[in-house]
Amino acid sequence: xxxxxxxxxRLVAVVLLxxxxxxxxxxxxxxxxxxxxxxxxxxxxxxxxxxxxxGITGAIFVVVETLLLVGIVRYRRGRKDDGREPAQVYASGxxxxxWTIVPIIIVAVLFLVTTxxxxxxxxxxxxxxxxxxxLVGHQWWWEFRYPEYGITTANELHVPTSGPxxxxxxxxxxxxxxxxxxxxxxxxxxxxxxxxxxxxxxWIEPRESGLFVGQCAEYCGTQxxxxxxxxxxxxxxxxEAWVQSQQQDAVDDPEVRxxxxxxxxxxxxxxxxxTGTRADxxxxxxxxxxxxxxxxxxxxxxxxxxxxxxxVKDPDHFKPGALMPAMGLGDPEVERVADYLLxxx
Amino acid sequence: MTVIDSxxxxxxxxxxxxxxxxxxxxxxxxxxxxxILYVGSALFFMVIGGVEISIIRLQLAQAxxxxxxPQTFNRLFTMHGTTMIFLFGMPxxxxxxxxxxxxxxxxxxxxxxxxxxxxxxLFLFGGFxxxxxxxxxxxxYGAGSAPDIxxxxxxxxxxxxxxxxxxxxxWILAILVSGFxxxxxxxxxxxxxxxxxxxxxxxxxxxxxVWIMLVVSVLVVLVIPPLTAAQVMLLLDRFxxxxxxxxxxxxxxxxxxxxxxxxxxxxxxxxMLPGFAYxxxxxxxxxxxxxxxxxxxxxxxxxxGVLSLGVWAHHMFAVGLSRDLNIxxxxxxxxxAVPTGIxxxxxxxxIYGGKIRFxxxxxxxxxxxxxxxxxxxxxxxxxxxxxxxxxxxxxxxVAHFHYVIVGGLLFTIFGAIYYWFxxxxxxxxxxxLGRWNFWLLVIGFQITFTTMHVxxxxxxxxxxxxxxxxxxxxxxxxxxxxxxxxxxxxxxIFAFNVWRSLRKGQIAGDDPWDAWxxxxxxxxxxxxxxxxxxxxxxxxxxxxxxxxPDDPDGIHE
Ligand SMILES: [Cu+2]
Numbered sequence: 001x002x003x004x005x006x007x008x009x010r011l012v013a014v015v016l017l018x019x020x021x022x023x024x025x026x027x028x029x030x031x032x033x034x035x036x037x038x039x040x041x042x043x044x045x046x047x048x049x050x051x052x053x054x055g056i057t058g059a060i061f062v063v064v065e066t067l068l069l070v071g072i073v074r075y076r077r078g079r080k081d082d083g084r085e086p087a088q089v090y091a092s093g094x095x096x097x098x099w100t101i102v103p104i105i106i107v108a109v110l111f112l113v114t115t116x117x118x119x120x121x122x123x124x125x126x127x128x129x130x131x132x133x134x135l136v137g138h139q140w141w142w143e144f145r146y147p148e149y150g151i152t153t154a155n156e157l158h159v160p161t162s163g164p165x166x167x168x169x170x171x172x173x174x175x176x177x178x179x180x181x182x183x184x185x186x187x188x189x190x191x192x193x194x195x196x197x198x199x200x201x202x203w204i205e206p207r208e209s210g211l212f213v214g215q216c217a218e219y220c221g222t223q224x225x226x227x228x229x230x231x232x233x234x235x236x237x238x239x240e241a242w243v244q245s246q247q248q249d250a251v252d253d254p255e256v257r258x259x260x261x262x263x264x265x266x267x268x269x270x271x272x273x274x275t276g277t278r279a280d281x282x283x284x285x286x287x288x289x290x291x292x293x294x295x296x297x298x299x300x301x302x303x304x305x306x307x308x309x310x311x312v313k314d315p316d317h318f319k320p321g322a323l324m325p326a327m328g329l330g331d332p333e334v335e336r337v338a339d340y341l342l343x344x345x
Numbered sequence: 346m347t348v349i350d351s352x353x354x355x356x357x358x359x360x361x362x363x364x365x366x367x368x369x370x371x372x373x374x375x376x377x378x379x380x381i382l383y384v385g386s387a388l389f390f391m392v393i394g395g396v397e398i399s400i401i402r403l404q405l406a407q408a409x410x411x412x413x414x415p416q417t418f419n420r421l422f423t424m425h426g427t428t429m430i431f432l433f434g435m436p437x438x439x440x441x442x443x444x445x446x447x448x449x450x451x452x453x454x455x456x457x458x459x460x461x462x463x464x465x466x467l468f469l470f471g472g473f474x475x476x477x478x479x480x481x482x483x484x485x486y487g488a489g490s491a492p493d494i495x496x497x498x499x500x501x502x503x504x505x506x507x508x509x510x511x512x513x514x515x516w517i518l519a520i521l522v523s524g525f526x527x528x529x530x531x532x533x534x535x536x537x538x539x540x541x542x543x544x545x546x547x548x549x550x551x552x553x554x555v556w557i558m559l560v561v562s563v564l565v566v567l568v569i570p571p572l573t574a575a576q577v578m579l580l581l582d583r584f585x586x587x588x589x590x591x592x593x594x595x596x597x598x599x600x601x602x603x604x605x606x607x608x609x610x611x612x613x614x615x616x617m618l619p620g621f622a623y624x625x626x627x628x629x630x631x632x633x634x635x636x637x638x639x640x641x642x643x644x645x646x647x648x649x650g651v652l653s654l655g656v657w658a659h660h661m662f663a664v665g666l667s668r669d670l671n672i673x674x675x676x677x678x679x680x681x682a683v684p685t686g687i688x689x690x691x692x693x694x695x696i697y698g699g700k701i702r703f704x705x706x707x708x709x710x711x712x713x714x715x716x717x718x719x720x721x722x723x724x725x726x727x728x729x730x731x732x733x734x735x736x737x738x739x740x741x742x743v744a745h746f747h748y749v750i751v752g753g754l755l756f757t758i759f760g761a762i763y764y765w766f767x768x769x770x771x772x773x774x775x776x777x778l779g780r781w782n783f784w785l786l787v788i789g790f791q792i793t794f795t796t797m798h799v800x801x802x803x804x805x806x807x808x809x810x811x812x813x814x815x816x817x818x819x820x821x822x823x824x825x826x827x828x829x830x831x832x833x834x835x836x837x838i839f840a841f842n843v844w845r846s847l848r849k850g851q852i853a854g855d856d857p858w859d860a861w862x863x864x865x866x867x868x869x870x871x872x873x874x875x876x877x878x879x880x881x882x883x884x885x886x887x888x889x890x891x892x893x894p895d896d897p898d899g900i901h902e
Contacts, residue, residue: 032817033804035735057722077700091638099690107679179502186804190734196592200665217738217806225809
């Protein structure tokens with residue numbers, strides 16, 4: 001392999017892309033979802049392969065474009081042309097053989113490396129000890145279930161990190177409740193489509209803790225653009241703590257009884273679940289630990305009182321076309337409901 | 346009385362002239378006029394598709410913009426894609442083939458002239474059907490609007506549950522109807538090529554363009570039927586409660602994808618091969634050299650055609666195919682690079698040793714070469730399944746296929762129009778305006794589509810009507826949108842050039858480029874019967890033989 005070339009390409013690309021992405025997001029804590037800054041095993045493997053492919057295709061690019069440019073300059077018709085036609089060359093066996101065989105060799109090399117990479121990356125079942133998460137895509141939000149812990153949450157996926165000495169990768173089983181979606185966090189892994197009446201799998205293994213963003217990559221209707229994904233990778237102990245907090249029943253704070261009653265006597269309960277109450281819907285996100293999430297509406301706005309009020313009053317305000325209806329509650333009632341939601345730690 | 350009568354006659358006379366002309370165009374079965382109708386309608390739809398995408402780029406120039414609603418945005422990109430593929434690309438290539446191929450073969454028309462006209466009108470009707478959805482689609486539900494399912498219309502988004510109203514039905518019927526038109530025209534081209542070649546023109550003496558269009562036509566006949574079948578199945582799902590694609594009732598969402606891409610991937614070659622065809626005619630003439638490696642070019646064309654039938658699932662690497670399938674489709678897709686490479690090298694071989702004239706048609710073809718190399722290489726990148734898991738459905742893919750369809754096909758189409766316009770109209774397009782057209786298009790194209798790769802690499806999915814400001818995508822999107830301005834200017838200059846040259850363009854003469862194929866041996870424009878006497882050829886370049894009796898082609902082939 002032309003390793004030096006690959007290294008060169010890698011350097012140039014990293015500088016360009018990091019500069020580009022960094023400039024735009026210096027002020028934010030969110031890292032741009034670039035495949036060039038992988039933090040998880042599959043994404044890193046893919047990037048390794050990418051450098052090789054970019055190196056090879058880059059070299060071909062340079063060679064062919066140079067040939068073309070040289071041809072154009074060298075064989076342009078001169079100013080003092082004699083008007084005679086150039087020698088007519090019809091074909092040349094050896095040359096044509098060469099430019100057939102060399103590409104075949106390159107293709108063979110690419111094919112073999114890819115085959116190896118597919119074999120390591122694609123897993124159809126979870127190796128023992130991995131964290132199992134079932135993902136359900138909905139128009140236009142994500143549901144995450146942790147069968148072994150009995151937890152259900154939405155839009156923000158929490159997983160443990162792996163250290164240098166190994167750890168606990170996450171194995172995702174993908175289902176869809178409606179149309180096709182695609183689950184994609186470029187820093188963690190390539191995308192996998194989320195298809196109704198079909199079970200797909202993918203896996204991630206974050207090696208750093210932090211927040212990693214992505215979004216639905218398959219057009220899935222009106223709000224496809226706002227079907228964002230946030231993955232929070234925790235060190236193992238922190239992850240255990242998160243699991244424990246999620247396993248608690250919903251807080252029942254007497255101070256917000258009015259809001260709670262309103263919530264429970266409204267159609268909210270047909271679509272949302274709050275454990276320990278009669279709210280047991282599954283059409284919308286589980287709200288049991290709503291306040292443990294940083295955003296609402298699949299990542300569209302920050303999760304705070306103001307936005308909750310605006311959301312409950314009219315979800316279309318943030319997310320036109322969202323499948324939660326405006327419930328027509330009066331302002332004071334909406335505020336009371338919001339105050340109740342704010343206690344759902 | 347007499348005064349009134351004569352007035353009536355005069356008015357009637359004028360009206361009749363105008364009506365006659367219209368009547369003439371509507372009822373024509375002349376391949377040249379039908380070709381012009383095709384190209385004219387295709388350009389008309391190109392402008393509409395361009396307006397649609399300009400609105401989209403206006404919206405995306407800013408993060409978190411709310412210029413248009415998500416619904417409007419989704420309809421616009423669906424209409425843009427459908428329009429550009431089915432109402433611009435296909436009719437454009439059929440139009441040029443219609444005009445040029447019988448002339449190249451030394452024939453007086455296509456084999457079935459009336460079928461030819463029928464094919465055109467089916468296509469146009471399909472186009473109107475699609476756009477009528479803006480008025481009629483929602484039916485009783487509302488004021489009507491266009492489909493919003495994307496140009497590949499993945500199930501089950503297209504089911505009655507997720508796409509109520511009738512917009513999806515208009516989409517289905519439009520594609521169904523224009524698809525029949527395409528099939529009929531292809532059958533016609535095949536029959537013409539196989540049976541109506543002039544005396545002496547063996548298969549291996551056909552101009553490269555005819556070979557390529559033969560392969561394209563065969564592909565159309567092979568792959569439109571599965572698409573048509575899929576559309577009919579979808580109609581059954583939507584109207585009669587069948588469950589082919591209805592996942593909730595046990596149907597298969599992937600079945601649609603297999604059927605669609607079995608059409609959809611060869612479709613890419615159906616669109617791109619004609620670009621190769623124009624380049625294969627133009628590059629030799631303006632390099633003043635015979636096309637290098639004709640037999641290899643024929644083989645590569647057939648090879649691409651055959652391989653294109655076995656690569657469709659590379660559009661589906663992310664759907665969770667088995668390992669074996671991912672490996673198979675990676676391999677088959679990579680193989681396409683071999684014949685494609687042969688073509689590129691053969692064009693280079695044609696240029697080398699030539700005396701290049703930089704007339705506008707050649708400029709477009711040279712830019713095509715430079716840009717198509719990039720399209721091919723990003724194609725190789727996307728063929729590698731693991732890389733595709735990162736890049737599919739991102740802006741990288743959008744950049745890739747616009748490099749193919751704009752950087753490749755649109756550039757060669759412009760090249761072809763500048764090349765054959767003198768033959769069609771008898772007048773040349775202005776070279777000065779042509780250069781403006783060319784350079785503005787190159788600049789606009791590069792700004793728009795080169796930056797698009799970056800957005801994809803930075804994780805931006807396609808088909809999103811807005812995006813968060815903190816992703817680092819905004820500057821790249823701005824650049825992409827700025828490029829559109831240049832492209833609009835280029836198309837405007839082109840339109841002006843056509844309008845002006847039709848009136849004032851330099852008279853072309855029979856053979857303005859000193860070219861070698863038969864269409865240049867008749868008058869410009871050709872008479873309705875094309876050739877006074879059917880020509881007879883001894884080689885691939887009959888006009889070369891005529892101009893160089895001392896060194897005819899035949900002895901070298
Ligand atoms: Cu989605």
